[in-house]
Amino acid sequence: MGKKFKLCFNWRQYSLLIIAIVLLVMSAIPSSGPSIEGLLAVDYTPLPGDDWEVSTPAEQGLDPMLVAELYYNAAELETLYSLLVIKNGYLIAEDYFNEGSVDQKDRLQSVTKSYTSALVGIALDQGYLSSVDQKMLDFFPELADQITDPRKEQITIRELLQMRAGYPWEETSPALWDGLLSGHYPPLIEEFPLIADPGTEFHYSNLSSNWLGIIVDRATGTNLKAYAEENLFLPLGVEAGEWGMDAEGHNNGCADLHLTARDAAKFGLLYLNDGEYEGNQVVPADWVHDSLQRYSEDINVTGGFPANWGLSFRDAGYGYQWWSARVGEHHFDLAWGHGGQLIVLLDELDMVIVVTSYPFWLQHDAEAWKHELANVNLVGEFIKSLPSE
Numbered sequence: 001m002g003k004k005f006k007l008c009f010n011w012r013q014y015s016l017l018i019i020a021i022v023l024l025v026m027s028a029i030p031s032s033g034p035s036i037e038g039l040l041a042v043d044y045t046p047l048p049g050d051d052w053e054v055s056t057p058a059e060q061g062l063d064p065m066l067v068a069e070l071y072y073n074a075a076e077l078e079t080l081y082s083l084l085v086i087k088n089g090y091l092i093a094e095d096y097f098n099e100g101s102v103d104q105k106d107r108l109q110s111v112t113k114s115y116t117s118a119l120v121g122i123a124l125d126q127g128y129l130s131s132v133d134q135k136m137l138d139f140f141p142e143l144a145d146q147i148t149d150p151r152k153e154q155i156t157i158r159e160l161l162q163m164r165a166g167y168p169w170e171e172t173s174p175a176l177w178d179g180l181l182s183g184h185y186p187p188l189i190e191e192f193p194l195i196a197d198p199g200t201e202f203h204y205s206n207l208s209s210n211w212l213g214i215i216v217d218r219a220t221g222t223n224l225k226a227y228a229e230e231n232l233f234l235p236l237g238v239e240a241g242e243w244g245m246d247a248e249g250h251n252n253g254c255a256d257l258h259l260t261a262r263d264a265a266k267f268g269l270l271y272l273n274d275g276e277y278e279g280n281q282v283v284p285a286d287w288v289h290d291s292l293q294r295y296s297e298d299i300n301v302t303g304g305f306p307a308n309w310g311l312s313f314r315d316a317g318y319g320y321q322w323w324s325a326r327v328g329e330h331h332f333d334l335a336w337g338h339g340g341q342l343i344v345l346l347d348e349l350d351m352v353i354v355v356t357s358y359p360f361w362l363q364h365d366a367e368a369w370k371h372e373l374a375n376v377n378l379v380g381e382f383i384k385s386l387p388s389e
Contacts, residue, residue, distance in 0.1 A: 033069065034069060034072045036065075038072060039065055039068040039069055039072060040068070042068040042069075042071050042072050042075075043095075044067060044068065044070075044071040044085075044093040044094065044095050045093075045094075046091045046092070046093065046094040047094060047102050049102070049262070051237060051262060052086075052090075052091040052262060052265075053089065053090050053091070054090060054091045054092070055087070055088075055090035055091070055092050056092055057085075057087070057092050057093065059090075059092075060087040060088045060090060060092055061087075061088075062087055062092065062386075063387075066382070066385050066386065067085060067092070067093050069382075069385070070083070070085075070093075070378070070382040071083065071093065071095055073378055073381070074095065074097060074378055075095075075097060077097065077357075077371075077374050077375060077378060078098065078371065078374075079098065079339065079340070079357045079358035079360075079371040079374075079375070080097045080098060080100070080340075080355065080357050080375060080378075081096065081097060081098060081099060081100030081104065081106055081261070081356045081357050081358065082094075082095070082096050082097070082100045082102075082104075082106070082261035082354065082355065082356045082357075083095055083097070083261075083353075083354070083355055083378075084261050084262065084265050084352075084353070084354040085351065085352075085353055086265055086268070086269060086351065086352040086353075086354075087349070087350060087351050088350050089269065089273075089350070091262075091265070094261075094262075096261075098358075099358075100261075100356065102260065102261075102262065103260060104260060104261075104356075105240075105241030105242070105258040105259055105260055106258060106259065106260070106261070106341070106356040106357075106359070107255075107256060107257075107258050107341075107359040107361060108255075108257050108258065108259060108264065108335075108337050108341045108356070108359075109255050109256075109337030109338040109339055109341050109359050109361075110206075110209075110254060110255055110335075110336060110337040110338060110341075111257070111264070111335040111336065111337040111341045111342070111343060112209075112243075112252070112253070112254060112255045112256060112257040112337070113209045113253070113254055113255075113321040113335070114267075114271075114291075114321050114322050114335035114343070115228065115232070115257055115267065116209055116212050116213050116216070116224070116253040116254075116321060117161060117212075117291055117320045117321035117322065118232060118267075118283050118287075118291075119213075119216050119224060119227060119228055119231070119232065120132075120157065120161065120212055120215075120216060120320075121283055121284055121287030121288075121290075121291065121320075122227075122231050122232065122282075122283060122284075122287075123216050123219055123220055123227070124284075124287070125284045125287065126231075128216075128219040128220045129157065129215075129216075129219050131157075132156065132157045132158040132161065133156050133157070133158055134156060134157050135153065135154065135155065135156060136152075136155040136156065136157065136159075136160060136165070136189070136211060136215070137152065137153055137155070137189075139214070139215045139218050139219065140186050140189060140214075142186065143186060143187075143189055143190055146190050147189075147190055148190065149190075149193070149194060151166065151194055151197060151198055152189065152190070152194065152198075154198055155198045156198075156199075157212070157215065159198050159199050160208040160209075160211060160212050160215075161212065161291075161319075161320040161321055162202070162295045162296065162318065162319070162320065163202050163203060163204055163205055163208060163296070163318055163321075164198065164199055164200070164201065164202055164203075164295065164296065165194075165198050165199075165205065165208050166194035166195060166196040166197060166198045166199075166200070166201070166203065167192055167194060167195070167203060167205040167207055167208055168192070168193070168195045168203055168205065169203055169204045169205060169206075170205070170206055170207065171364060176192065179191065179192060179207075180206055180207060181362075182247070183246040183247030183248070184246070184247050184248065185207060185210045185211060185214065185246055185248075185250070186211075186214065186248075188207055189211065192207065202295075202296035202299055202318055206254040206255070207254070209252075209253040209254035209255075209321065210246065210250070210252055210253045210254050211253070212253045212321075213250055213251055213252065213253025213254075214250050214253070216253075217250050217251075223249065223250060223251055224243070224250065224251035224253065225240065225243045225251045228240070228243075231282075232282060232283075235277060235280050235282045236263070236266045236267065236270065236277055236282065237266070238259065238263040238266060238267075239263070240257065240258065240259055240263070241257075241258030241259060242256070242258045243256060243257045243258065244256025244257075255337070255338075261354050261355075261356045264343055264354050264356065265343070265352055265354045267335075267343060268335075268343040268344070268345055268352035268353075268354060269352055270282055270283060271283070271288055271291075271292070271333070271345055272345050272347060272350070272352055274288050274289070275287065275288040287320075290319070290320060291319050291320035291321070291322050292319050292322055292324065292333045292345075293319050293320075294317030294318065294319060294324055295317075295318060295319060295320075296317060296318045297315075297317050298315065298316070298317075299316040299317060299318060300316075301313065301316045301323075301325075311373060311376065311377070311380075312327055312376065312377045312380025312381060312384070313325040313326070313327060313376065313380055314326045314327065315331075319333070322334070322335060323335070323336050327380045327381075327383040327384045328383065328384040329388050330346060330348065330349075330383050330384070330386060330388070331348075332344055332345055332346045332347070332383065333345040333347070336376075337359070338359065338360055338364070338368070338372065339357050339358055339359040339360040339368065339371065339372050339375070340355060340357045340371065340372040340373075340374070340375025340376055341355060341356055341357060341359065342354065342355040342375070342376070342379060344379060344383070346383065346386075348388070349386060353379055353382070353383075355375055355378075355379060357371070357372075357375050358371070360372070
């Protein structure tokens, strides 16, 4: 008995010694993330207001420490303005950084494209448009005798929505970029060359979105912002800020809509709930469904990002002016604007994530892409950390 007791006692001492050594070694290794104390000090409590029902991550079944780490990392970014998380319809986390504030209406850049898409769907539902297969040139009769490339006569609203009309990305050429900045967009239908047959390939085109905006203008007899105020913003309880115009007085379909982060989140929630908001069908459910399909797959979205910068989003696809992508096990849809403006829809988790940031307006250099990538990867790493449901 005595020998057996002594053997057990020595093994326990040995085990404790091993544990002590491991803990000593671990304590000497620099931490790769925030400490528990650091995370507990992060405050992401939603601000007071009557435009959102608020809750907490824990009440909505989400680990508060994952959310705390998201906001801890967000505070390190130099151009981030706002970060909001909505879960099960509740605003569960909110904070503002750098120059951002709850009342600030930020330039959402190409997130605007997803709003333009919604307005196309509403105009179709209201009978102003008969079909997404209507020809683009039906709405530009002044160009009828100017078109020299017969392929352009076949371009449809559907192909403009999908970025499959065959027009090039304007940032690939100084001449194309100057054309985009000219503010005179109908003539560019003829002046800009096609680089692919309509309907065959994805090519990101800001002008395609601008032409969609003009089509809605001409079909409805009003400008895009006025139409949005009556049919989209008012039902959502949104008061939009500035919406930039072209030289002819059309709101830019591709960019320049200004909204608060909270109001952007309402648009995300609208699409997460199949176009319904507070019991009202604001956007037709079938339009939401069609918009979030993937008509193009495996798109290279690195753009100005050097390949070794490590964009966290994978498997990029494109719908009707909406992106889709994957991080880890999670697939999601998103509206995405230059500088790192994001409205992310995680349908499987009933979650919306909104980011607004410095827009880097007309700045498309390495600095702008670096900060955009930082904002995108902030969200990507958070999504990757979320459990599957």
